[in-house]
Amino acid sequence: MDHVVSAVEALCAACGSTLAPDARFCETCGARIEPVEPEAPPEPDDVASAGAGGVGTAAAACVACGGQIAPDGYCVQCGRPATSPRDHWVEQPSPLVGGVCDRGVRHSRNEDAMALAGGDGYALLVVCDGVSSAPDSDVASMAAAKAALAVLEQGVAGGARAVTGSGTGRTAAWSGLLAEAAAAGDAAITAAFTELAHDVEPPSCTFVAGVVDGAHIVVGWLGDSRAYWMPDDAVPQQLSADDSGAAELMAQGVARAQAETSPVAHAITRWLGPDAPDTTARTTTTTVHGPGWLLVCSDGLWNYCSPADELADLLRATAADQGGDPALTAGALVTWANAQGGRDNVTVALARVEPPVSVRSDSLTAPTDLN
Amino acid sequence: MAVFTAEVFQNEFMADGATDVHAIVTVTSSGAGAAGASGAGVAEIVMIDSSGSMAGPNLDAAKYAAQVAVDQIADGTWFAIVSGSHVAARVFPYPNAALDMVQMEQGARAEAKRAIGRIAATGGTAMSTWLLLADRLFATVPQARQRHAILLTDGKNESEPRHALSDAVRRVTGHFQCDARGVGSRWEVEELREISTALLGGLELIADPNEIAADFRALVQRSMARGVADAELRVWVPQGGQTLFVRQVSPTVEDLTARRTEVNALTGAYPTGSWGDEQRDYHVAVRVASKPVGTEQLAARVQIAVDGQVLASGLVKARWSDDASLTARISPEVAHYTGQAELASAIQEGLAARAAGDEATATVKLGRAVQLAQETGNDEATSRLRRVVEIDDATEGTVRLKRDVARLDEMALDTASTKTTRVKR
Incomplete structure (x- = not known):
C-alpha cells in the first residue's frame, strides 16, 4: 500500500499547488506542509455505516490515487468518485497487446469502446467511438466492437475461417474480414436497437480495426477514429483517413490545423448504426520492415496530438517510460490526454509489432511459415 | 437505539478555479429514548447562586425552582445540589455525607428539597469555584457518562479575577454539559455565554424570578429526554483539502472550528454533546484544490458518530462546471x-x-x-x-x-x- 500512497500527488493545503515530494514548505505560497500519514483503512464499523447506496466494491482502488473506495462510492483518500467498469478499463490479451478505454474528464459517460485480442504473431485491435449526440451510443459502441472482434478472431490460426496463404492473398483475406467485421458491428447495433431504429437519432458509432499478422498490418475504418503505424526507426504514418468534415476540408486544400479546428471538423461523414448511409469499411494494407507500434485510438487522444510524427514522438517517449509495456503505455497516453483537458472519451489500443526476422539472418529461430 | 439521518443542502457546481465548498448539513435524531437508554448512567447537578445579592425574592424563587428541578430528576439518576457564592458548597448530599452524589429515589428527593430550603444568601460570587466543585462531584461517578448541570446566577463574577473563571471553564470543558441562566439584569452576558458555549449548553435571561421554576422544569425534562449521551460530528476532507470552519447554525450559532480533535489525518471530530429527538443544522466550509471543469469529487463527508461508530453520513460534493447558470446559484x-x-x-x-x-x-x-x-x-x-x-x-x-x-x-x-x-x- 505504501508505494501506492507515495505516488499520490501532494497538494498544498493552503493554496492547492502541487508539492514536490517531501516538501516541507509550499513553493507557491510558503505554507508549512504537515506530513500526512497514509490513512489507515477505515474500521469495519465506519465502512459498514458510512452511507447507503454503496457500489458494492469496498475493496476497489481509486484510479486517481490508489486509495480505497468507501461504500459511499468515493475514495477515502482523495474523494474522487469510483469509476464504473464502463468508465475506465484496461485490456491486455497478450504481452504485446494492450489498451485503455476511459471516460475522460469532461464527459459524464464513456461512449468509446474497445475489443482486443492477441496471440502468437497476431494482434486484433477494435475501437469504436459512440456519437454522443445520440442516446445509448455507449451501448452501441460496445456491441459493435465486440461483434467486430468476433468476426476478426475467426481469421487467426485455429479460427473457424483461418486466413491462409501469403502476400496479397493473405492481406486481401484480412481486408475481407475487416469489411465483414464492420458489417457485423453495424448489425449488432441494429439488433440491439430495432425498436429505436426509427427514432430521430438512432445510436451510432465510429469503427476502426487494426490487424497485425506477422509483418502485415491491415486496417479498416469508418469515421474519425484512427490507426497509426509508428515504426521505431522509420517515418510514422496515419494508416486510416478520416471520414470527417476536417478530412473533406483538407481534401479541398485547407491546412490541417485550420481544418481540424473548424466547426465541422468532428462531423463524421461515415459511421455504423441504423441511420448510416453506407457501412462499407475502407481498408488499407501495410507491410512493415522493422519493429514499431500499431496505435488504434479515438479522437479523445489525437485531438491533442494529431500529426503522426508528433504523436509518434509522444508514444515512443511514453513507451520508454513504461518499459515498453503496451497496457501501461496506453494508460499513460490516456492520462496524458486527460491532463490536456480530457474533453472527450479516450481510447488507446496498442500492439507491439516485432516482425519475423528474415530467414537469412537467423535460420534457426525464425518462423519459416510467414512471408 | 437512536436513529440519525444527515441531509446535505448545497450547490455542488463550482466555477472553474473555485476552491471553497459550503454546505448545510441537517442532522436529525429520532428514537433517542430517555436519558440512560443507552445503558450509560446519568448525572445531574443543580447550582444556584447563594451570594448576598440573591437575598429576597430571587433566592426564594431559585430555591423553589431547584426543588421543582429535583422533582423532575428521574429515579436512578445520580444527583447533587450546589449552592454558590465566593465559595461553593455541596448542599445535598449533606456536607457530612460519605457520598458526593447519590441516586435519586423518594427519600433522597424529599431530603434534597429540605436541604435546598435551608440555603441562605451570603457572600460574594466566584463561579469558578462552583464549576470546579461540580466537576469534582461528577468525577466521583465515572459510571455516569451523561452529565448535565444547571447554573443560575443573578450577578457578576465579582469575587475573583476574570481569568479564574476562564481557567475553570477550560479545565471542566468536555467533562459535563451546562446550561446557564441569568436572573434579573445585574449579571454579565459575556461571562455566562463563555460557560454555556464551552459546556455545550444554552443561555437564557430570566427577567422575572417567578419564571425560574418553569424554566428549570423544562431544562431537567429536556435533559432527562436525551437518550444519546454523547455524539460527535465528524468532518472528512480529501487529502490536500482543508476545513475552513464547522459551525452549528441551528437552533443556535456555535462555532465549533477550534474544537476539532483528530480522528485521523483527514478527519476531525467536533463535540455536540447529548441528543434527544431533535434536529440541528451545521454549516461546513471546506477548501479543496480546484480541478478541471467536468471533474467531480467528494469535498467532505459529514458524519455523526456515537461511541466511535458512524451512524449517519452526508456527502458534500464539488463538481466543476463552465455553465454559469449552474455555478452562480447560491444554495438558499x-x-x-x-x-x-x-x-x-x-x-x-x-x-x-x-x-x-x-x-x-x-x-x-x-x-x-x-x-x-x-x-x-x-x-x-x-x-x-x-x-x-x-x-x-x-x-x-x-x-x-x-x-x-x-x-x-x-x-x-x-x-x-x-x-x-x-x-x-
Whole structure:
C-alpha cells in the first residue's frame, strides 16, 4: 500500500499547488506542509455505516490515487468518485497487446469502446467511438466492437475461417474480414436497437480495426477514429483517413490545423448504426520492415496530438517510460490526454509489432511459415 | 437505539478555479429514548447562586425552582445540589455525607428539597469555584457518562479575577454539559455565554424570578429526554483539502472550528454533546484544490458518530462546471445561515461598541443586524433590536441608537443573539 500512497500527488493545503515530494514548505505560497500519514483503512464499523447506496466494491482502488473506495462510492483518500467498469478499463490479451478505454474528464459517460485480442504473431485491435449526440451510443459502441472482434478472431490460426496463404492473398483475406467485421458491428447495433431504429437519432458509432499478422498490418475504418503505424526507426504514418468534415476540408486544400479546428471538423461523414448511409469499411494494407507500434485510438487522444510524427514522438517517449509495456503505455497516453483537458472519451489500443526476422539472418529461430 | 439521518443542502457546481465548498448539513435524531437508554448512567447537578445579592425574592424563587428541578430528576439518576457564592458548597448530599452524589429515589428527593430550603444568601460570587466543585462531584461517578448541570446566577463574577473563571471553564470543558441562566439584569452576558458555549449548553435571561421554576422544569425534562449521551460530528476532507470552519447554525450559532480533535489525518471530530429527538443544522466550509471543469469529487463527508461508530453520513460534493447558470446559484440554505451567523456577530459587536462608547460603530453594526434580521426573516431578532434602536429603513439597515435603553432589553438582545430561525423550505 505504501508505494501506492507515495505516488499520490501532494497538494498544498493552503493554496492547492502541487508539492514536490517531501516538501516541507509550499513553493507557491510558503505554507508549512504537515506530513500526512497514509490513512489507515477505515474500521469495519465506519465502512459498514458510512452511507447507503454503496457500489458494492469496498475493496476497489481509486484510479486517481490508489486509495480505497468507501461504500459511499468515493475514495477515502482523495474523494474522487469510483469509476464504473464502463468508465475506465484496461485490456491486455497478450504481452504485446494492450489498451485503455476511459471516460475522460469532461464527459459524464464513456461512449468509446474497445475489443482486443492477441496471440502468437497476431494482434486484433477494435475501437469504436459512440456519437454522443445520440442516446445509448455507449451501448452501441460496445456491441459493435465486440461483434467486430468476433468476426476478426475467426481469421487467426485455429479460427473457424483461418486466413491462409501469403502476400496479397493473405492481406486481401484480412481486408475481407475487416469489411465483414464492420458489417457485423453495424448489425449488432441494429439488433440491439430495432425498436429505436426509427427514432430521430438512432445510436451510432465510429469503427476502426487494426490487424497485425506477422509483418502485415491491415486496417479498416469508418469515421474519425484512427490507426497509426509508428515504426521505431522509420517515418510514422496515419494508416486510416478520416471520414470527417476536417478530412473533406483538407481534401479541398485547407491546412490541417485550420481544418481540424473548424466547426465541422468532428462531423463524421461515415459511421455504423441504423441511420448510416453506407457501412462499407475502407481498408488499407501495410507491410512493415522493422519493429514499431500499431496505435488504434479515438479522437479523445489525437485531438491533442494529431500529426503522426508528433504523436509518434509522444508514444515512443511514453513507451520508454513504461518499459515498453503496451497496457501501461496506453494508460499513460490516456492520462496524458486527460491532463490536456480530457474533453472527450479516450481510447488507446496498442500492439507491439516485432516482425519475423528474415530467414537469412537467423535460420534457426525464425518462423519459416510467414512471408 | 437512536436513529440519525444527515441531509446535505448545497450547490455542488463550482466555477472553474473555485476552491471553497459550503454546505448545510441537517442532522436529525429520532428514537433517542430517555436519558440512560443507552445503558450509560446519568448525572445531574443543580447550582444556584447563594451570594448576598440573591437575598429576597430571587433566592426564594431559585430555591423553589431547584426543588421543582429535583422533582423532575428521574429515579436512578445520580444527583447533587450546589449552592454558590465566593465559595461553593455541596448542599445535598449533606456536607457530612460519605457520598458526593447519590441516586435519586423518594427519600433522597424529599431530603434534597429540605436541604435546598435551608440555603441562605451570603457572600460574594466566584463561579469558578462552583464549576470546579461540580466537576469534582461528577468525577466521583465515572459510571455516569451523561452529565448535565444547571447554573443560575443573578450577578457578576465579582469575587475573583476574570481569568479564574476562564481557567475553570477550560479545565471542566468536555467533562459535563451546562446550561446557564441569568436572573434579573445585574449579571454579565459575556461571562455566562463563555460557560454555556464551552459546556455545550444554552443561555437564557430570566427577567422575572417567578419564571425560574418553569424554566428549570423544562431544562431537567429536556435533559432527562436525551437518550444519546454523547455524539460527535465528524468532518472528512480529501487529502490536500482543508476545513475552513464547522459551525452549528441551528437552533443556535456555535462555532465549533477550534474544537476539532483528530480522528485521523483527514478527519476531525467536533463535540455536540447529548441528543434527544431533535434536529440541528451545521454549516461546513471546506477548501479543496480546484480541478478541471467536468471533474467531480467528494469535498467532505459529514458524519455523526456515537461511541466511535458512524451512524449517519452526508456527502458534500464539488463538481466543476463552465455553465454559469449552474455555478452562480447560491444554495438558499447556505445563504440563510450565513446571514444568521453574521446577524449574531453584528448584534454582539454592535452592543460591545455601544458599551465602549463607540456610537458610530454601534450604529453601523446594529443597522446591519436589522438588515440581516429582515433579510433572513428573523422577526424575533427584529423586535428585540427595535427596543435598542430606532429603525429608519430596515432594508437599507439605517438605524439610530435609542438614548434610553433598558439594560434588560440590551441583555435580552445580546443573550438571544445566537438564536437562529430555520430556513424556510
